[in-house]
Amino acid sequence: MSSYVLGGSVNSRLIASIAIGAAVLLGTTGCSMLATQATAIPYSPAEGVNVPDSGPLEVRNAFIVANEDGSAGNLVAAIVNPTDEAQTLRLEFGESPDTITASVRVPANSVVSLGSEEDDPLLLEGVEMLPGTDIPGFFESGDATGALVAVPILDGALPYLESLVP
Known part of the structure; x- marks a missing residue:
């Protein structure tokens, strides 16, 4: 009788999906996490x-x-x-x-x-x-x-x- 580990390939797919999702999320938002936000820069909203x-x-x-x-x-x-x-x-x-x-x-x-x-x-x-x-x-x-x-x-x-x- 052979023994199989149930869910081994399902767990691997789930972990891989989470890793890919995290990489995509970080890749698309990484620049804005490190860049200075324009709304945080003080300026004079007038002519002078x-x-x-x-x-x-x-x-x-x-x-x-x-x-x-x-x-x-x-x-x-x-x-x-x-x-x-x-x-x-x-x-x-x-x-x-x-x-x-x-x-x-x-x-x-x-x-x-x-x-x-x-x-x-x-x-x-x-x-x-x-x-x-x-x-x-x-x-x-x-x-x-x-x-x-x-x-x-x-x-x-x-x-x-x-x-x-x-």
Whole structure:
């Protein structure tokens, strides 16, 4: 009488099916398990850029609206002062030796919205600012070392930017 192991080939097929299924699953999802997810990358969902690490003042949605020949531009941004003391934001645009320097004073616990109905934009002249490009901008307040960011330069083609062209 011969003895057979019941289910030997069934167990082997089941294990092989599970192994193939796991390999297919890992092969089709393996890249997304290791890659950075786009939804986890912080960004500014607006025309301008937010400026991290500029000091106690928070600079939000900073951009420049320039005229057609790029000879002048208006800085538009919201500058938030969450502190109990007035602060000054020091700004530099362009690259050495051609740089523009400016400053904006922000009262305690308030917001200065450059380019709004309450606050005029900050006029910048002396450095080429062609629409469609970026310009290096250095932002510093308080005792911080400041932050260098690429500030986008826009034109007045959109209706809500027309009034901001110098």
